[in-house]
Amino acid sequence: MIKEDKVHLPFRYRLPWFTPLDFLAVDSNLYTLDAYDGEKFVTFSLRELYSLKFGMELKRGRIKSFASKHGRKGKVLMEKYSHRERDSVLDYVHKFVNKLLEMYPVTTFAIEKLNKQEMFQDANDRFSKKISRTVWRSIHRVLKYKAPLYGSLVKEVNPHLTSKSCPRCGRVSRKVGLFVVRGVVSPWTGN
Incomplete structure (x- = not known):
């Protein structure tokens, strides 16, 4: 696009797509x-x-x-x-x-x-x-x-079940309480 005092050049630039690790x-x-x-x-x-x-x-x-x-x-x-x-x-x-x-x-x-x-x-x-x-x-x-x-x-x-499932192994706890994995208390079931 040409103006009196400026020239605008539109272009496309494709950003590299990657998946964060x-x-x-x-x-x-x-x-x-x-x-x-x-x-x-x-x-x-x-x-x-x-x-x-x-x-x-x-x-x-x-x-x-x-x-x-x-x-x-x-x-x-x-x-x-x-x-x-x-x-x-x-x-x-x-x-x-x-x-x-x-x-x-x-x-x-x-x-x-x-x-x-x-x-x-x-x-x-x-x-x-x-x-x-x-x-x-x-x-x-x-x-x-x-x-x-x-x-x-x-x-x-x-x-669905994100608060009851273990983020490490995926096991779903049936109890309403804290889910313990290797000594670490998971906040996922402590809502």
Whole structure:
């Protein structure tokens, strides 16, 4: 495309495709992301993010109360706070994913394809509130987006029995409890 002061030349460049050799299997829980990298179990705490969401939920309740009494002024405040809440959560998620990818560059990540709506149907009210404060999809979405920048790959897997099966041998535990493999306590059954 020729402009008066510039010439734009479109071209295609095929990136070399390779499969990362390392892998990380990730199990998403309420307060942690538990992972197995083939040698050891690693737990990434999400308590800080969960606390952030819980505090914001309380503050949003007070703002809703204010908004119901102050009309337009309250609505503007509610919109402003909603953007602030979303931005602070996304900022935390981006920093978390960056740190994860720096720890595990050129890695294949296996993550669960979770459906919160189905979880809500099977949970009581108290557990449903806890599930609603999780941001698994945001973490997974940002991880999918940023992984290619670090030479990594993200695969979504069916979550059926991922919390009950041993990541080393694949055996499914029938007990609701911890699955012990060679002295290592597996977080996969400790949901």
